[in-house]
Amino acid sequence: MKLKLTPVGVAKAAAPEKGRTFYWDEGLPGFGLMVTANCHKSYVVQYRAGARSRRMHLKNGLTLTAARKEAKAILGAVAKNRDPLSERRKAERAESDTLKAVVEEYLTREGKRLRSINERRATLQRHVLPRLGTRQIGDITRTDIVRILDRIADESGAPMADHVLAHLRRVMTWHASRSDDFRSPIVRGMARTSPSQRRRQRILTDAELRAVWEAAGASQHVFGYLVRFLLLTAVRRSEAAGMQRREVIEAEWTIPQERYKTGLELVIPLSDAAQAVLSDVPKIGKAGFVFTTDGKHPISGFSKFKASFDQKVLALLREHDPEAKLPRWTLHDLRRTARSLMSRAGVPTDHAERALGHVIGGVRGVYDRHEYLSEKRRAFEALAALVERIVPPG
Known part of the structure; x- marks a missing residue:
C-alpha cells in the first residue's frame, strides 16, 4: 500500500488481522512503515543489492523525520553500489566475536x-x-x-x-x-x-577460599582461627604458630628475628579483620601463645588438624557441586593466595612484596631501609577488603 507518510498517518496506520502489512512512502521510494497484527510499528527500507532484494529494519523508537533521514542515507549508500544490510550484519558479527x-x-x-x-x-x-x-x-x-x-x-x-x-x-x-x-x-x-x-605455587580459587574461610569460622577451634589469620597476614605457618600476645602493640605485630625466615625483625600492621580474628581466639594458659591447644606450647600437629579440616571444606564445596573435589593444598598456599589477592586488589608490587617480608635485592635492598609501614598497612587493608567481598559474611 502506497501513501504519503505523515506523523498523523503513522499514528492512524491500521494493523492487519494477522501477519504484517507495509505502508510505502510515496515521497521516498523504498522507505516504508511496517505494522504487525499486535500493532507494533517500525520503519523499513527496501532496496536491491545486485540481483538480491533486501529489506532493512531501522532501529525502534525513531521519529518519522529521523527514520526518513536514515533511510535516505541507506539508499544513498545503495546508489554507490554498497549493501548496508550486509555491512550491518558483518559489523554485528564482528562485535559478537570480540x-x-x-x-x-x-x-x-x-x-x-x-x-x-x-x-x-x-x-x-x-x-x-x-x-x-x-x-x-x-x-x-x-x-x-x-x-x-x-x-x-x-x-x-x-x-x-x-x-x-x-x-x-x-x-x-x-x-x-x-x-x-x-x-x-x-x-x-x-x-x-x-x-x-x-x-x-598453587593459589586457592574463590570457591575454595570461601569454603576454607567458612569451615575455619564454623570449627571454633584454634586451627580455624589460625587459617583465617594466615590468609589475612600472609605469614608462614611457623611464624604465626609461635605468635605471642606481647608481640602485638597497637595493631602492629612484630615478628622477632629469631623466628623470621630472613633473620630480620618484621613488623606487620594488622588489618581490622586480622585484629578481629585475634580477639576471637580463646586465651589459654599463661605462656602467652595466641595459637595453642594446651596453653603451654604453640599449636602443632598440623597434619592431623588439617585432615579433619579438609573434610569440612569438601563438604561445603559439595553443597554447591555434588561432584566437587578438593585438590591438594597446603597452609603455605594461603600465603601465595594472599599475595595474589593483593595484586588483584591493585596493591603495588613493591608494597605487596614488603608486606610479605620479602627482601628487595640489589642496591635498593641495601640502601632503602624505610619500613613502609603505611604502605604495608594499606596493602593488608586492601587484602582484607577483597577477602570480605569473596567470602560469605560471618
Whole structure:
C-alpha cells in the first residue's frame, strides 16, 4: 500500500488481522512503515543489492523525520553500489566475536558449571581484557598473548602469568569448539613454570577460599582461627604458630628475628579483620601463645588438624557441586593466595612484596631501609577488603 507518510498517518496506520502489512512512502521510494497484527510499528527500507532484494529494519523508537533521514542515507549508500544490510550484519558479527564478548558468553553459558566464575571474570578483566578485549578473537596472535604473559610475569610473578594463561586457554578452547574457523593461538610450552613448580605455587580459587574461610569460622577451634589469620597476614605457618600476645602493640605485630625466615625483625600492621580474628581466639594458659591447644606450647600437629579440616571444606564445596573435589593444598598456599589477592586488589608490587617480608635485592635492598609501614598497612587493608567481598559474611 502506497501513501504519503505523515506523523498523523503513522499514528492512524491500521494493523492487519494477522501477519504484517507495509505502508510505502510515496515521497521516498523504498522507505516504508511496517505494522504487525499486535500493532507494533517500525520503519523499513527496501532496496536491491545486485540481483538480491533486501529489506532493512531501522532501529525502534525513531521519529518519522529521523527514520526518513536514515533511510535516505541507506539508499544513498545503495546508489554507490554498497549493501548496508550486509555491512550491518558483518559489523554485528564482528562485535559478537570480540574477546570481551566471547568471554562474557563463556561465563554466561558455562557459569553454572564453574566453581570459580567470579575469580575467572576478575582475573581476565584485570589482566587481559583491558588490552585485548576489543580485538576480534580471531585476530589475536600468539605474540599478543606472550606479551601479556611477559608483563604479568614481570609485575606479579610467573605463577600469576600461568594462572591467567589457564583461564584464557579455557575460553579459547571453548570458543574453538563452537566455531568452524577459529583456532586457538595458545599452544604447549607457553607456561612460565613447570608442572612441579605449579604444584608448589598453587593459589586457592574463590570457591575454595570461601569454603576454607567458612569451615575455619564454623570449627571454633584454634586451627580455624589460625587459617583465617594466615590468609589475612600472609605469614608462614611457623611464624604465626609461635605468635605471642606481647608481640602485638597497637595493631602492629612484630615478628622477632629469631623466628623470621630472613633473620630480620618484621613488623606487620594488622588489618581490622586480622585484629578481629585475634580477639576471637580463646586465651589459654599463661605462656602467652595466641595459637595453642594446651596453653603451654604453640599449636602443632598440623597434619592431623588439617585432615579433619579438609573434610569440612569438601563438604561445603559439595553443597554447591555434588561432584566437587578438593585438590591438594597446603597452609603455605594461603600465603601465595594472599599475595595474589593483593595484586588483584591493585596493591603495588613493591608494597605487596614488603608486606610479605620479602627482601628487595640489589642496591635498593641495601640502601632503602624505610619500613613502609603505611604502605604495608594499606596493602593488608586492601587484602582484607577483597577477602570480605569473596567470602560469605560471618
